[in-house]
Amino acid sequence: MATRATDSRNNVPAVAAGDRRRWFRGQAFWLVAPALLLLVVCLGLPLAIVTLRSFSEPQWGWQNYAWFFGTPVNLTVLQRTFAISAWVTLVCLIAGYPYAYVMTAVGPKMRLVLILCVLVPFWVSGVVRTLAWVILLQDSGVINSVIRAVGFGPVKLIRTQTGVVIGMAQVLLPFMILPLYSVMKTIDLRLMQAARSLGASPARAFAQVYMPLSLPGVYAGAIIVFILALGFYITPALLGGPRSTMLSTLIQNQVLSLLNWGRGGAMGVVLLIATFVLLALAAPLSRQPHKKGSRR
Amino acid sequence: MKQPGRILLGLFCLLVAVWLVAPTIVVVPMSFNDKKSLAFPPSGFSWQWYQNFFTNPEWSASLIGSLKVAVVTAVFATVIGTLAAFGLDRMKSRVSGVLRALLITPMVVPGVVLAVGIYAVYLDTRLVGTMTGFVLAHTMLAVPFVIIAVSASLEVFDKRLETAAASLGATRLTAFRTVTLPLIAPGILSGLLFAFVTSFDEIIVALFITSPYLKTLPVQIFSSITRDADPTVAAVGTLLFIVTSLVIGVGLLIGSRQGKR
Numbered sequence: 001m002a003t004r005a006t007d008s009r010n011n012v013p014a015v016a017a018g019d020r021r022r023w024f025r026g027q028a029f030w031l032v033a034p035a036l037l038l039l040v041v042c043l044g045l046p047l048a049i050v051t052l053r054s055f056s057e058p059q060w061g062w063q064n065y066a067w068f069f070g071t072p073v074n075l076t077v078l079q080r081t082f083a084i085s086a087w088v089t090l091v092c093l094i095a096g097y098p099y100a101y102v103m104t105a106v107g108p109k110m111r112l113v114l115i116l117c118v119l120v121p122f123w124v125s126g127v128v129r130t131l132a133w134v135i136l137l138q139d140s141g142v143i144n145s146v147i148r149a150v151g152f153g154p155v156k157l158i159r160t161q162t163g164v165v166i167g168m169a170q171v172l173l174p175f176m177i178l179p180l181y182s183v184m185k186t187i188d189l190r191l192m193q194a195a196r197s198l199g200a201s202p203a204r205a206f207a208q209v210y211m212p213l214s215l216p217g218v219y220a221g222a223i224i225v226f227i228l229a230l231g232f233y234i235t236p237a238l239l240g241g242p243r244s245t246m247l248s249t250l251i252q253n254q255v256l257s258l259l260n261w262g263r264g265g266a267m268g269v270v271l272l273i274a275t276f277v278l279l280a281l282a283a284p285l286s287r288q289p290h291k292k293g294s295r296r
Numbered sequence: 297m298k299q300p301g302r303i304l305l306g307l308f309c310l311l312v313a314v315w316l317v318a319p320t321i322v323v324v325p326m327s328f329n330d331k332k333s334l335a336f337p338p339s340g341f342s343w344q345w346y347q348n349f350f351t352n353p354e355w356s357a358s359l360i361g362s363l364k365v366a367v368v369t370a371v372f373a374t375v376i377g378t379l380a381a382f383g384l385d386r387m388k389s390r391v392s393g394v395l396r397a398l399l400i401t402p403m404v405v406p407g408v409v410l411a412v413g414i415y416a417v418y419l420d421t422r423l424v425g426t427m428t429g430f431v432l433a434h435t436m437l438a439v440p441f442v443i444i445a446v447s448a449s450l451e452v453f454d455k456r457l458e459t460a461a462a463s464l465g466a467t468r469l470t471a472f473r474t475v476t477l478p479l480i481a482p483g484i485l486s487g488l489l490f491a492f493v494t495s496f497d498e499i500i501v502a503l504f505i506t507s508p509y510l511k512t513l514p515v516q517i518f519s520s521i522t523r524d525a526d527p528t529v530a531a532v533g534t535l536l537f538i539v540t541s542l543v544i545g546v547g548l549l550i551g552s553r554q555g556k557r
Contacts, residue, residue, distance in 0.1 A: 027386075028384075029387070030383070031379045031382050032395055034379060035379070035380035036399070038439065039398065039436060041436075042414065043405065043410070046414045047410070049413055049417060096312075098305055102305060114309070117313040118316060120540070120544060121317060121320050124533075124540050125497050126499065127497075127514045128320070128529070129319045129320060130521075131521050131533065132320065133319055135335070136318070136319065141336065170316065174316075227404055228404075231405075231406025231407050231408065233408050234500065238521060238522070248406065255415070261416070264412060268412055269409075
């Protein structure tokens with residue numbers, strides 16, 4: 001220690017810094033070790049047990065998977081889980097893209113207001129927000145009153161797929177807007193002006209210049225929203241009906257109500273694999289925005 | 297030609313903003329309803345649901361349970377996550393990339409699958425409904441948020457400052473304590489807040505590992521919604537809205553100070 005300090009005083013700080021860095025590299029693993037241990041015990045072990053039970057209960061074999069893929073109801077639910085997630089992603093994209101764009105275009109005060117509108121619901125308890133949706137969407141709720149006032153008949157929203165999509169998209173919208181915004185704020189708007197000055201119409205300048213540059217944000221936001229939507233449980237459980245059951249509800253039902261760990265486990269493994277396959281497919285697409293974001 | 301487009305865009309954003317914020321605010325008027333129903337708009341004014349929240353042992357016990365779990369979780373997660381962020385920062389980039397991706401996985405694993413697994417482990421180890429059980433699971437879920445927050449501030453931290461401190465004769469520990477720590481403190485603090493909120497808001501795992509002896513607030517809210525639609529949930533929602541807004545306000549202040557540096 002003392003020699004190193006003297007070294008650096010003798011105008012060789014580069015050597016000292018290199019030395020320090022090497023020291024840290026050796027020790028760095030031990031700094032990460034507690035987090036890894038926690039991960040193995042609280043994530044690795046539980047997931048391993050779920051996987052194991054999907055093959056071992058009631059007997060060893062593939063019977064739980066055969067049952068899952070052989071029962072039409074399960075396949076319907078699996079299909080619906082993907083369909084609802086896709087709808088939620090689409091709704092988030094349609095609502096989030098212009099919103100994120102406006103965030104980059106307005107002045108700093110207005111931007112703060114827009115950011116707060118995204119962040120406050122982001123951190124307000126998801127259960128409470130879902131409760132609010134239950135009240136807002138019910139047959140005698142505000143939304144239906146408005147629809148009736150405009151002159152249309154009452155629309156069934158609660159316990160329907162539409163209601164589930166409205167509620168889930170609201171909960172997940174911040175996950176779409178934040179990545180979009182972080183990419184869009186790096187886009188140089190002078191490129192649009194350049195395109196215009198070269199004779200492009202606004203629509204063409206947007207489609208050929210702005211949109212391609214914003215795609216990494218679209219990929220990142222869409223994949224996060226889709227993956228989180230796949231695993232959603234609370235919102236579909238409270239807003240959905242029997243015709244909008246998602247895979248999570250089915251898993252919970254198998255394990256807690258029917259005590260069927262094998263079948264619940266098999267469904268869990270299917271959901272888990274679907275999630276990781278999607279992540280692996282999307283990783284190369286959404287890697288760009290992270291780099292861009294961190295460059296700033 | 298340009299003006300109508302801008303107005304349309306502005307209106308669309310207003311609509312999205314209302315959609316985002318409305319469900320968080322709508323519980324406020326409902327919490328003052330004088331009838332025992334969850335209705336909007338409410339019919340009269342009363343404080344009774346706030347009174348009920350603080351006097352009904354079921355509600356106050358779940359609030360205290362949640363606070364205890366969240367405080368302990370926040371402390372553990374911040375220590376473990378900060379250490380990990382430092383470790384990752386000092387590693388070879390390829391190794392740290394893999395480890396970082398691994399440590400972030402709790403954020404993408406479907407909640408129910410994780411909850412089922414944790415429930416299975418806890419049944420075998422008698423951790424269901426215990427403080428240790430809640431803290432272990434919530435710490436694991438909160439660590440990624442701390443790592444992200446602390447890593448972000450380590451990224452902008454100029455490592456030459458540490459070298460400078462060393463060249464002036466400071467030991468590694470002194471340099472860390474007097475140079476590094478104060479500079480990344482905002483990142484650690486926001487990690488602490490993130491961890492607290494993560495635990496305080498977590499429901500899926502909590503639903504599975506809860507017991508009559510230890511219940512967290514979100515679990516109590518969920519069972520109240522599904523059981524009796526007690527308007528006390530609106531009062532709880534309002535209180536949570538106010539508290540989280542304050543926390544976010546503090547967080548933004550810290551963030552803006554960090555940005556100015």
